[in-house]
Amino acid sequence: MILTDESIKKIKEKMARYPRRKSAVLPALTVAYFQVGHLSEEIYEEISKIIDIPALEIAEASTFYTMFPKKPVGKYLIQVCHNISCALLGADSLISYLEEKLGIKKGETTSDGLFTLISVECLGSCASAPMMQINDKYYEFLTREKVDKILEELRSRA
Amino acid sequence: MEKKLLFKNIDDPEQIRIDVAVSKGAYKAWKKALKEMKPEDVIAEVKNSGVRGRGGAGFPAGVKWGFIPKDSPKPKYLVCNADESEPGTCKDRVLMEQDPHLIVEGMCIAAYAIGSHLAFIYVRGEFVNPYRTMEKAIEEAYEKGYLGKNIFGTGYDLDIVVHTGGGAYICGEETALLNSLEGERGMSRIRPPFPAIEGLYACPTIVNNVETLSCVPHVINNGADWYKSMGTEKSPGTKIFSLSGHVKRPGNYEVELGTPLSYLVNELGGGVPDGRKLKAIIPGGSSTPFLLPDQIDTRLDYESIAEAGSMLGSGGVIVIDDRTCMVWVIERLIHFYKHESCGKCTPCREGTGWLEQMISRIERGEGVEGDIEKIETICDNIFGRTVCPLGDAAVMPIQSSIKLFREEWEYHIKNHTCMVKSEFEFK
16 A cells, blocks of 8 residues: 555545545545655555545546656655746746756756756746745745755755 | 735734634624625625626626526535636735635635535645645634534534645636536536536536635625725726736735736836836736836726736736847747646647747747748637637737737847847846
8 A cells, every 4th residue: 555544534534525526536636646746556546445436537637637746756846937927037047056956957856866856837926936846835035045055954854 | 006905914924813813803794694694685795896706807706696596406516716826826825825714704605695505615736835724724713613504503504625726727717627626637618507507516606716705704894885985986996916027026915906007016016126127017917918118007907907908817917127038928928828728629729739839949049931920820710719718818928929029029030039038047
């Protein structure tokens, strides 16, 4: 089993709130994603057993939503917003800076498995640009100094 | 002028706690509506107030509620749309994080008005913190008896469920949101039937934006006439504008509708920094046509912005200075719309892909003569030919950019480079 008892419990609790079981698909995927860091066929199978919806239908829904990585990613998934408000305030240079600091290109994972760097569409943080999301947390009004500190802190925590 | 109605308590970090919120009047309107008003009175008051949908369409909220069939034996649902993803817009997130009880209260009143006993708030998946704040607020509301069974001893039951999405812009469109809420791929539905007739689980459903619902407690507390005393005749009340891009003080500002754009950008936002010049403004989120510097005095209300050739939309005001290449801006946007097209309608699915390829090519300096005309033709063949407004949203900024900045597009194709190079360094 990939999903922990805690995740399974959470999924069951969420499912009970809806008039129809299938509505629990996205909440279940979200629980799984935040536990595991990505989604997979095995996870769809496990969710399928919990909410009694065919795994194929879960995969069908899952593949529509780009928030959930479908392959393993680093412990910290760095998602830099590259949309217009952030781009006007230097999102591209932020991405280059992160590439340089991490020694990887966008879309890659560091060899120690710690960081994956990607760029994403608008995260609804336009008035605090440039910004990035790392796992479930937003980092806003980014400067070189702030980025250095964030990476340092995450490395020391790992 | 700046007028803090929805943002009245936005600076108090304690406002998320129900006791603090209640001490400042939260849930008073809910009690009043439930104990003293009939559902039809609530609808009439909101209709009278003229509150319009703040998610982008601007449709009068009370009129929308009135579309719920009264004789339907099916359950009715209220859905609060918190899938905020229109580039340039970040106001609903602030409301959720700073004053969640205002939203819960608005949802309660709206649910009661349409006869719903189960309501959902669809929060975009990336908004983990807003999601947690809303969950906590709802939990507190249950503990206080503002949600659950027999609320205020009236016999009325109401549950609210916080639902999370998966990072799809299209799910902000109400029919796609409903599919997503049902556990399906978030593809839009053909209307009619409209959600008010056949929405969630094929039952009568109302979908309202976070900000729209946040206006409702104020209308119930103070009355429609009071609400109408703010703003303009056709666009009453206040509106939160998210100000981003090249301004000194970006942020979310609440102003009365009808306030000049110049006040928002220059007074509240501090204007364009470092002595640079204003080049263009996107007034209502990335899907709306550009305004030019000489339109800076346009009033921020639905009618005035439409007259100026754009749309108030979601209130995402993006300021662009003179170092910016407009082809570069459009490349950024078409990449977004291509990525977010759900794939249901051929013109949008294929068209946004073609547009992205051509516009990227021009931006790279590989444009050829005839490209602009071809882009215009593709835009014409997407606009108005799709099930939902994403197709229109994708082409409106392109058409506007070509119309207002054609010389930049021509320069790009002729000289294989930008007229002005957009190289923005973060600090």
